[in-house]
Amino acid sequence: MESSLFAAEAALQIQIPESALPRIVVVGAGFAGLELTKRLSKGPFQVVLIDKNNYHQFQPLFYQVAMSGLEPSSIVFPLRKMFQKKKNVHFRMTTVEAVDTATRQVHTPIGSIQYDFLVIAVGAETNFFGNEHIAQKAIPMKSISEALYLRNSVLNDFEKALSAKTTEDRQSLIDIVVVGGGPTGVEISGALAEMRKFILPKDYPELDAGKMQILLAEGSPRLLNGMSEESSQAALEFLRKMDVQVKLDAMVTDYDGEWVELNDGTRIRSKKVIWAAGIIGNKVPGLPEAAILRGNRIRVDRYSRVQGLDNVFAIGDIAYMEDEAYPKGHPQVAQPAIQQGRNLAANMLRSLSVSGWKPFQYKDLGSMATIGRNRAVVDLPHYKTQGFFAWLIWLLVHLFQLIGFKNRVFVFINWVWNYMTYDQSLRLIIRPRSPRHNPIHQG
Template identity: 50%
Template sequence: MDTNLPVSSQPRVVIVGCGFGGLRLAQQLRKAPVQVVVIDRNNYHNFQPLLYQVATGALEADSIAYPIRKIFTGQKNFFYRMADVQRIDSASNTVVTSVGDIRYDYLVLATGSLTNFFGLESIERNAMQIKSIPNALNLRSFIFQNFEKALLTEDPAEKQALLNIVVVGGGPTGVEISGSLAEMRRSVLPKDYPELNLKNMQVYLVEAGPALLGPMSKASQDDAKRYMDELGVRVLLNTSIKRYEDSRAYYSDTDFIRTENLVWAAGVNGAEVPGLPVEAITRNKRITVNSWNQVPGLPNVFAIGDVAFMTTDDMPKGLPMLAPVAQQHADQLAANLQRLLRGESPQDFKYFNKGSMAIVSRNKAVVDLPKDVHFRGFFGWLTWLFVHLMTLVGFRNKVVALIDWAFSYFSTDQALRLIIRPFSRKDMKDDQGKKSAEHRTATTEYNPTPPAIQV
């Protein structure tokens, strides 16, 4: 029991997940009279907004990841356990993990989100995604492996499929990776593959809605579309990919785009954990919380960040799944936990919208700030770089990212086009089969309603 955690007279706060919300909460509790225990399946914090740059060779993986234990060096009330969370037993105030049971006095779920395939099984089986560092490295290897294959084939249809890249989802991730790939096609790939006619390579961005960057302003949407057109990205709006098989991405029963490279960035679900009351799980598998992030019916269980579904008068459909929301949740919850320890009433959460931004390519970005302030272009690009650089965890990561960006900018090159870990669709299917087996085991043993179990 408790996986060798030290016995303490202080209340134990267990935080599941060390993303933006979990990391911030643990830091904010450094001086609180509590024992802080963080559980995460990875021993590093992953800066997800820059995963697409790992996938396209602009940054190496260790530039956007930072060891959890190193982050909290010197925080005496902090403890970390590397584990998969299997379920919550609220009756005994216990988290059941792959390395043993961990008791809690207060539990905070900061598990983030998972890719939402909307029940499209052929896409889930065969498409690439960008939700983790392994995903990004696999995508990078897969794309460059396909270029190597394109050099060897004489079949025009097969060569076209190997060169074409289809990105599904017109949100920030889809826009950013499409722009990066188009820039590579123009400035980088011709140097590496002079034998290929890269004019035949097409980058498609497919969006089911009427505009790119749906949550952003009309000005940002129009600017992003114009930038995509300038880069030669083929944008298909009001279009959905319905299935993906035999190297064909179908957007109707008969119409398709021939491609070996389908990148799914179309949506996310909350990464909920088995053991919560069924009524607490709402749309997109997010966990319903009240105005101080408490899960209804469980007074000592809280959820923050992407997995938490909190509504406000201004946002009746729920707060957006963004890093600033997770960080503000963490700040408020840290204060509220200390109020509860003092016997005081918690205060309601108030969201401060700091704005949103998306980069398209070199010198091209869009930024929306409160009070309808919008700007774009080079100044928007500099703003995006500065904000993301400052948000990276660790001085070394900031320096390495800045050097890599400067090199790429002045040389119009990306040096990290390495196939270090070859990847195939068989690897993807084997991995998904393993996860499905784990899912069936966990849900059969612990919960009759199959929820997502990844954390």
């Protein structure tokens, strides 16, 4: 009985219109998969784009959604809208569970799909480094829904703090520990400090805003490890000026929802830990074992081909490609993902056989992080700057990277409004709920 059911499920095929064109299945509509699909849509292929969500997410601005600064809809873009006019692009919202490279099939809960060429662009998820307690109790920020969860959680704890029975309980509800001193941890700490300064005294005058403590714990000796020493130092100074406690060489070893433990034995009480300490590639079972490396990254050659396979490619955060300039692979940030998508598309548009393809060459366009209003750090290939001018560069770059004209306009208006008023009206605790919870719907 069970085996015949499984056979029926395995035989179920995702329905895609018949086509004589070679079929390229792209898994993941992040920076890499989206760039690739947009470019392939102009070529003689049938492209099937699969993503578990029906939207593209702009991860660099998640922290502004979490801090009630932007609407989620301003930084996500519906995939169907993007490909409305592309007759050779078919989108399916589902999760890829496995790949069968022998039969050239991708398996999902809604059926399987045959490919001629497969591109894996599934990105990464939060890495809790195997600590189950931390995975259960800390709050990650690797998707728009997690950013919204964090927004609710911060606001909800402020509400609860008002009726806390003891001073210690109140303190643990308003204090926040951020783990990870990369751009995400630095940016969210700066945004929390601004919330404490500008919002808390107005919205929650009964809570003593000055007592809220924000602690940023970083395991290495410096912040912003991928950036220059000047930027790292400037970020540290900016955060300290904003009264964020920064603890360097501080590894969080455990968290039970109440107490955070550090490697030096320190224990800090906090109901909220924001985990921005690392990522690990999303797994796609079925690929050759030898191609899967540390952090679940997939080893690819300079043409993005997965080791040992001619017609399967990997791009973006999930891909591990070595070259002379990057002997340990490229940084897992947006630009390598976009550029790999672009290079693979250009090669496929040239021909479907690798002869004549151009190897990938990463062009570093620089990196940046912002620390509240008026302050950012920017490392461009031949120029470094920190402070107000860097902040203007950060604003412009992020605005232009956003997908969709409407999103750019909305984000710009929001930023101008927030800048002038030191306020916005998105501090809403909205919890999605099934209509079945509503008595009106109960039969």
